[in-house]
Amino acid sequence: MKFLYSLFATILTFITPLSSQNINEFAIPSEKVERMQWWSEARFGMFIHWGLYALPARHEWVMSNEQISKKDYKKYVEFFNPDLYDPSEWASLAKKAGMKYVVFTAKHHDGFSMYDTDYSDYKVTNAPIGRDLLKELIEAFREEGIRIGLYYSLIDWHHPDFLVNEHIHPERNNQQEIENDKNRDKKKFQRFLMNQITELMTNYGQIDVLFADFSYPHKKNGKGKSYWDSEALYKQIRKLQPNIILNDRMDLEEEGGWDYKSPEQFMPKNWVTFEGRKVPWETCQTFSGSWGYHRDQYTWKSPKQTIVMLIETVSKGGNLLLNVGPTARGIIQDEAVDRLEATHEWMKYNSRSIYGCTAAPDDIKAPDNCLLTYNPKTNRLYVHVLSWPFKTIYLPNLAGKVKYAQILKDASELKMGTKKGAWMDDVNKNDKGITLNIPVRKPNTEIPVIELFLE
Ligand code: GLC
Numbered sequence: 001m002k003f004l005y006s007l008f009a010t011i012l013t014f015i016t017p018l019s020s021q022n023i024n025e026f027a028i029p030s031e032k033v034e035r036m037q038w039w040s041e042a043r044f045g046m047f048i049h050w051g052l053y054a055l056p057a058r059h060e061w062v063m064s065n066e067q068i069s070k071k072d073y074k075k076y077v078e079f080f081n082p083d084l085y086d087p088s089e090w091a092s093l094a095k096k097a098g099m100k101y102v103v104f105t106a107k108h109h110d111g112f113s114m115y116d117t118d119y120s121d122y123k124v125t126n127a128p129i130g131r132d133l134l135k136e137l138i139e140a141f142r143e144e145g146i147r148i149g150l151y152y153s154l155i156d157w158h159h160p161d162f163l164v165n166e167h168i169h170p171e172r173n174n175q176q177e178i179e180n181d182k183n184r185d186k187k188k189f190q191r192f193l194m195n196q197i198t199e200l201m202t203n204y205g206q207i208d209v210l211f212a213d214f215s216y217p218h219k220k221n222g223k224g225k226s227y228w229d230s231e232a233l234y235k236q237i238r239k240l241q242p243n244i245i246l247n248d249r250m251d252l253e254e255e256g257g258w259d260y261k262s263p264e265q266f267m268p269k270n271w272v273t274f275e276g277r278k279v280p281w282e283t284c285q286t287f288s289g290s291w292g293y294h295r296d297q298y299t300w301k302s303p304k305q306t307i308v309m310l311i312e313t314v315s316k317g318g319n320l321l322l323n324v325g326p327t328a329r330g331i332i333q334d335e336a337v338d339r340l341e342a343t344h345e346w347m348k349y350n351s352r353s354i355y356g357c358t359a360a361p362d363d364i365k366a367p368d369n370c371l372l373t374y375n376p377k378t379n380r381l382y383v384h385v386l387s388w389p390f391k392t393i394y395l396p397n398l399a400g401k402v403k404y405a406q407i408l409k410d411a412s413e414l415k416m417g418t419k420k421g422a423w424m425d426d427v428n429k430n431d432k433g434i435t436l437n438i439p440v441r442k443p444n445t446e447i448p449v450i451e452l453f454l455e
Contacts, residue, residue: 035243036259036280038147039209041356042100043314045149047284047323048090048137049105049291052076052112054328060292063110063157063170070158070171073110074122081128085330087140093332095144097340098347098354102141103149103211103321106134106200108292111158115204119195122158138204149209150200154193154228154250161189166221190229197233201240210237210244211262215251224251231255247282260319265289267309271317271359282319285309287336293325300335303342307446308371310343310354311384315371317359342446349409350449353382365396382408383450388442392435393450399432401455407438408449414438 053060055076063073094102107113113123115134124133138148156162157170161184164177171177201207212233217224225231230250234257237244248258253274260280261272272281288300301309306322313320324336332340347354353373360372360381369387374380381402385393395402405414415437442448 032259036245039101039245039260039319040280040358042147043319043354043357044097044099044310045101045103045209045282045319045321046090046094046097046099046146047103047151047291047321049108049151049293049323049325050133051105051108051114051292052080052110053108053292054082054326055079057293057295057328059290059294060108060110060325062292064168067170067173069174073158073170077112077122077127079128080124080328082133082326082328082330083129085129085133085136085326087133087137088143090137090324090326090332091140091144091146093337093340094141094146096344098343098351099146099322100355101147101149101208102137103151103209104134104137105151105153107153107156107196108151109153109155109157109213111153111156111162113196115200117196117199119192119199120159135204142205147208148204148206149211149245150207151211151213152197152200153213155214155223156189156192159189159192161185161192163221163223166223167219168216186227190232193228194233194236198236198240201237201244207241207244209246210241211247212250213247214249217251230257267312268316268318278317280319281317282321283313284321284323286323286325287339291323291325293327293333301339303339304446306339307343307346308386311371311373311447314354314357314373315359315366315384346446349445350447352380352408352451353384353449357382363397367393367395379454381452381454383452385448385450388448389438391438391440393438394433394435395452396431396433398452399434402434402452403455404453405436406451407443408451409443409445414450 049060051060053062056062059065062068106115111122113120115123116125116132117123125131141148163181163184164171164174165181166172215224216222228250230252234250234252237246245259247260247262249262250257252258260282261274263272263281263283265285266283268283271278273279287306288294288297290297310320324332326332356377357373357375360374364372364381366372367383369385371384371386373382383393402416405416406412407414417435417437436450
């Protein structure tokens, strides 16, 4: 028993930051800690939203936003022929950018399967391209050593048994369709979800992540666990893929049927909590707002913002799932490639402050304009300097706790001092901080990182 306890504690320490080493604070069962270890260390993944909606190129919700009927939307099948699709190019881009896992839309809300399903004709193998694009993608990403995640929409705007009378369905204002709701069979729809999820969990080898999307039980005529039959789905997923990591959108929060929280296009203020406990979390983010390819959207985050987003996420103990929306010809657009290449440049020198890292212990405060990450295994602290100051960085609370300091980019030593400056009236005499003497010129990397080897 004692042995088991200490094994559990060791595993927990491994992925949990000092600040959460209190077991109760991060009270998750050991088998969950174990299966999430690779994920917690990976910190960075690629989301890919790709489907018929790449053709209208006006947001992946175009069907709902423009209230396009099933019949009219179907025309896109006839034109879906991504002749330039080369998933190995996508995989190598992801790998270079430093991404360790991918999450790909096997089926989005429009109901079109990007794989060869046995349970619908509304699938990619019936489009001109005629190939199982998901299968090819999985093979290419595995080849690069990238873990495989699937996005699967519970919502299905194409399925004849999916109720129309609710706030987001594309045919929500079509009286005839609403009328037909009385003939729709929920059980049939549930069987369809079960069948598709079963084949995704069976036919493609090991699936590392499932991103199910999404529940809205609190809306008028909303849909949640009783509509999807989430408990049955959950059991089936776990049975077929015991090590899979699941997001939190099947409406099984209270039952514990989830592994991580998934705040979307949002940067949480602190480590995300559930019922007062810190929990594993991942934020998914777009480069410019829409998930699917959107031709006319010009709100791109800068390369610097993208890198800061990654650092900030890890500084709060989370993962970043960064999205690309390829075109209907199968190309990841230049703006996205640009940013991924900038991430690559930065990660090439600085990834040590990301992988295996988490939030800094609570008693360490970040210097002005800096974000901290911490590697509990190596006991190193990383100071990300968002705006390079003149000659001195002051580190509160760290006197006597730092063995060695260097700039991560070139491993050049930074001298440390305790001199708080003859002119610094505002620094308390009993202060326990130290100063770092930094070069006047900002090191040549988007966000310089200082690596501190703690005692
Ligand atoms: C939302 C949207 C969807 C997107 C997803 C990503 O739930 O409905 O379009 O795929 O979030 O998190």
